[in-house]
Structure formats: structure tokens, C-alpha cells
Amino acid sequence: MKMTFRWYGQEDDSVTLDQIKQIPGVEGLVWALHHRLAGEVWTEEEVLQVKEQADEYGFHLEVVESINVHEDIKLGLPSRDRYIENYKTSLRNVAKVGAKVVCFNFMPVFDWTRTDLFKPLEDGSTALFYEKAKVDNMDPYELIQEVTKSAYTMPGWEPERLKTIEQSFKAYEEVDEDQLWKNLAYFLGEVLPVAEEEGIKMAIHPDDPPWSVFHLPRIIKNEEAIERYLGISNSPSHCLTLCSGSLGANPANDVPNIIRRFHDRIAFAHIRNVRIYENGDFIETSHRTQDGSVPIDDVVKAYHENGFTGYARPDHGRHLWGEECRPGYGLYDRALGIMHLWGLWDAYELIKRKEESENATTT
């Protein structure tokens, strides 16, 4: 397991590279050109700038999250080919700074959806919260206004995109899940050969939450969908980002089991916990199994027993000790999360070593 940490860049992240350097075992930054809109080319010059910053601290840039997919590609519009060409150019350019995994998602209109970015937990910290009744019953525009009234916005809810959101909703009236699958397959058919050439694994992130929101189609939701997804291509570049918190928001998803089944196609592991309530609400918690509904101890075990050598990151964290940060992306809880993941991993390593030496002495 190669540990990484998501960083939004010098201008946009409250967490500094000095701080990340002090978290044990972090070797690389999960990065992106966050100022680039979906569909735009990431230029060589810009990615080289990020490389310079990372080099100063000895971090690699092997994991990109995300090169976002333009809405026209998801909608299957004729203009998609232009954006796909730009995507290929971006892939070639990130390969120049050592990218080996590119995370992306295929969620219409929005990236992750929450109704409260700073919901208090009983311990006094705050965390990202999803209230099902609100998403089910509120007009998306009203909800966006309410959620983003703080200084922060959510990915996909940026002001420049909100202007076109009405149009996007209209366009999706013509696109059902089957059509979205076809558009995804078309996109992959184009980009996978380039990814292969460049030694990059394209790792799709599951939908968060893993169900339809605002009547938009969503397809990467469960084990069955992952199976269907992997069936699209045999390319070694055709891989997964396995997000325990996204899939884990639906109690029907047995996350450790999904990891055991698809481990050889998981290029990137997002590890975090969520606590699910009976009414369908959920809140993000500490990584510990006891604090949420996802058995993180067994998630790590599933990776460990399969000798997982891919990349991992702690994904989101709570906001602790008054930290001011991007929602879900503070320093403290993600650092605690990493230590928890290492603690589990090292314990499973120790058990394995002991078993091996016992076996060696008895045979």
C-alpha cells in the first residue's frame, strides 16, 4: 500500500507541503490542476510547475485526482470528440511528470453531494452530512444556495458551472442509465489506448452517494455495476478507484467483499468511514470501525491479505480542533486517518510474519 495525500495546491489548500511531509509514510501527492475546467487541456508548462513544488519535498505525482470529464462526453453530444481529444492531451502531459493513475468519475452534473458541510458531531467536531429527505424533496438550486452559503463550494457546484446547470438538467432528460453506460464505453474506447501507451491506469471513482440524486442517472453504485464496468475492456489501464465511504453509504454494499473480489483491478484506494442512519441520512466519521458503519478494519485486511501494492489515501476527514479548511480536507483528521490505516496495516503485517515463521518452524 503506497500512501498518498490529496493536495489542492499552494493557492487553494490550507494544508502546506511542510505539514504533509510530517505525516508518516506519505510518499506522494494526489493532485490536479483545480483551476482547469472539465474539457480544458492541462498544459505541459502547468503540470511542470506542480512537479517543481512536489520535488522540493520529495513527493511523487503518480496519482491525479481528477481529470474531470466534460458534461458533453457524459451526455454523448457531438461536441464530445473535441473534449475527448483534449482529455488525451492532458493524459499525455500528466504522464510527463510521472502520473501512473488518473482518477475520474462519470457522475452527471455533480460530484459528491452533501446537505451540510459542517454538521456537528457529538464530540464537538464537524463533518460532511447528507440528509436524504432534503435531497429527495428540495429543488437542487435551492439546496445549492443553502449548502454553499458558507465561503466554500462543493466540487461540481462552482459558480461558473451553476450558470449552466439548468441546461444540464434539461439535457439529462434524454439520457437514461443505459445511454450513460454507452457514453462511458465510448469515452473509454477513446482514452484507454492512450492511457495504455502512457502507462497510466484510468481509475473510475464510484458515485457518491451511490444512488440517483435529483432524478439524474447514476451508474457506478454497487458490485454488479463494477462487474459490468470492468467487462467493458480488457485493457490493463481499465481500473478502479475503490472508495469505501462512497460505496459504504449504502448498507447493501459489502465493501470488504467488493475489495476481495476486484482487488487486482483496484489502482487507488480511498479509505474512509460513514455512519448510516435508518432514514438514509449519513455523516462522515473518524476512520475507526466503531465510529461508523463501514468495517474499516476489514477493509484494510482485505487489501492486506491480497498484497495490495496500489495507492491509498484517507479521503475525507472531520474538521477538528477549530481547523479552518476545505470541507472534508483538513489536515488533522486525515493525518489521524493515515495513522489508523498504518496501525491496522502494520498489525496485519506482524500477524502474517508470525504465521509465516511459525509455519517455517513446524514444517
Ligand code: CS2
Ligand atoms: C471524493 C470525490 O466523494 C468522494 O469520496 O473522493 O470527491 C472524488 O474526489 C471524486 O469524485 C473523484 O473524481
Ligand code: MN
Ligand atoms: Mn472517495
